[in-house]
Amino acid sequence: MTGILVESVTDTTSDEVAATVAAAAAAARPWAAMSLADRARVLDGIADALDAHAAQLIALAMRETNLAEPRLVGELRRTSFQLRLFAQTVLDGGFLDVRIDDADADWPMGAPRPELRRMNIPLGPVLNFAASNFPFAFSVAGGDTASALAAGCPVIVKANPGHPALSSAVGELIETVLAECGAPRGSFGLIFGRNAGVQALTHPAVAAVAFTGSTAGGRALYDLACGRPVPIPFYGELGSINPVFVTADAARSRAPEIAAGLLTAVSSSAGQLCTKPGLVAVPEQSPVLDELTRTASVPTGEMLNETIAAGFASAVARVREHPEVRVLAGGSPGEALLLVTSTRTVLADRDALMHEMFGPATLLVTYRDNDELLELARSVHGELTVSIFGDHTDDTAHALLSTAAGTAGRVLWNSWPTGLSVTYAQQHGGPYPATTAPATTSVGTAAIARFLRPVAFQSVPDEMLPPQLRIANPLGVPRSVNGARAQ
Template identity: 50%
Template sequence: MSHARAAVHRAARVAPAFAALSGARRAELLGRIADALDARADELVAVAGQETDLPEARLRGELARTTAQLRKFGAVVTEGAYLEATVDHADPGDTPPRPDLRRMLRPIGPVAVFAASNFPFAFSVAGGDTASALAVGCPVIVKTHPGHPGTSAFTATLVAAALAEGGAPDGVFQTVEGFEEGLELVDADELEAVAFTGSLRGGRALLDRCTARERPIPFYGELGSLNPVVVTPDADAARGAALAAGLAGSFQLGDGQFCTKPGLVLVPEGSALEAALPDSVVAGEPRMLTPAIADGYASGRDRAAAIPGVEVLAGGGGATAPTVLAADAATLLAHRELLDEVFGPVTVLVRYRDAAALQEVLETLEGSLTMTLHAEPEEDVTGLADWMAGRAGRVLFGGWPTGVAVSWAQHHGGPWPATNTVFTSVGATAVRRFLRPVAYQDAPASALPEALHDDNPLGIPRRVDGVYVLPATPAG
């Protein structure tokens, strides 16, 4: 038996005991992990800096986000609404007559998490996928990323030790390494779901593998995203230079290696934004996270720049140099390959002549994690905002999409190819991926989970006979 399959088997054995722990108990374990990472922050940042060449300030901020989201998921499961506990008492007068029905969400079992390259802490070994799965009682097996092996090993050691010291069942957190072990992990009979953050190509391969299993399992992928931005003529006239500075900061942030990088910006012909943008493009050739990312960036950018009608407005030259490309709407419509995501510090300005030309370009766009609209307060953008909501998981009015807050209301997902599901990988409802509903009909009280007892011993929000009921004293 491969290491990956053995890890899943081990996780499956302890899954019932882990699921039986209370939300407060699992929150305590997440807090222990966060405390352990915070206590070794200097060492973790040093190792990650050597492997990724990311600046210390960025890594410290990311590690702080990582430990904060561990604690926030603890708060989510302590509060208890995530269970969606629902009680419908028997009603013989209903049509049809209703038995006693009680429903809640329960953990699905062992989960595989494929770590991302571009966030060595927040989307890696102890990142949001791991935190949200552990929070609801699912054992986790992480397939580590080869871009930061030392950081992954160090983090995993701290996580495992914190769980052990906290008395967690042995086997609720494990790691595997290597491409073949990753495939073995997906194929393991007792695995219940896969969470992945990475390329569209890699994600599609894993999705197909999850579906091809004798017993298919869910695949939750955060994949490719162009994150289009629309600048109206009024907004450009009012603050084009400021918008150029904001765009430059966003598409070059982290050397363009964020999934929310604005990769396509629609601007009116003759825009002040376009005139001002070249002054904010940084010279030089940054080191990318991995050689494969660097090669993919250079080849993708150069392919786009070689399209007839596309000009290099700023930057370029070096293999990894930040670059602004520009084209008119007709060029994009004739060459849809301009809409292919290029991971790295490049953005494409597309000039539109009027509202009709803008709408024609918009209709070519696929789903994205985000869409951003820059307009003036007096403009009626209702129709455009509604259209964007149909194509993106997060619609921004002003600002820039890089930077994803971890909160109750956050949604980090979107229509294909941004993700392949309706779920989020960031924020409180990320836990929903690792839960499934179970209804209990005419069950004796002794067979019911505490969340469904009449006296609500957990003190959690519930819907009872159609009415949402808040506890007199909040849980925790």
């Protein structure tokens, strides 16, 4: 890390935070009023700037995060792709959810229906708490920033302390692109330090918060957001165990493949992924266990930083010290750790054993029969993902699938939850504590919905309406009319 860059990222002062929020508040209307085409140009421009500076940014990220170059190259590509996908989402206009009711004197409600023309508008300044583990994709120019800018909201990013120089460099690129595109000053701001984050979160002008991080830290911020005189939406991804259920059929017929997939999912990026499987149910005396026991050492690479490493060590200790838990394989520094216990133990001591270990470790949980497997599956709740390895002719697999849909935001079949794709149908969220707002996603094009609210205009003359709502629909946005599907 270069000395110059480190010096440039001291904590933001209280006066600077106040100025950043005031600038965002002042930018809210003019930024929202820029055309959808201009908004898309900004998102594409940020993507282009990231790509153009890839070598420099990746070098910074390598120095600050210990992540390997190929992983960072892929993550940067994902991040610029994500920005371009939101640019397309903006141009499509479907996110506006335009609904039009023509006036109807014979509306069967019993009173004439007035003309109503409704669309989504931006919420206002959004505060994003950047994550440690994706220095590009969930950080300064990541999904929360992309979706909030796409929605038409100014964005203030509270930088993650794990990669301050990279955060500054990306922030400068974003500011340059915004200025070049004619966006108002204040459309983007970057702040450093926990106190700065709390100050911004409690500022009356901030309209919504996005967060990815720990359950304890996230819950404290959620409580602050809800406790404001004017509460604001808090979209927090707080943690997940991402259970994997391996049926007896699958364990018998595909043990080597399942064991290999598990080791990759647990060890890649040193297990520092929000969808890393942290609990894997397998039959007693399973060939999967035999395969894993034979595993010598799976190297993981270094962890992101000392804070993350210390948190991981502490979370692992809580599980490892349990008298009924033993080490199946690994666990030396720099290699993945596989722990093992029984379903009976987990069900008897849920609080001690079912919590996220953010790093390269997982808990294998053995079950005696399908009833015990289903009991275990029903005991988990609030997950980003649940994965099932099984056969489609197996009743137990069907029961697991049905239970999983009630537990998680994403349900996977014979596949691993790591390697989250950014798509139209993606769902990265789930019941608490996976997220604080289970109806939302932080990944995929639907993430834009978090930063919008609808407004209906009643009997407003055509020429006074926003263009998307006018009779002529000059921007060609999709619209539902009188309850009929959007065109």
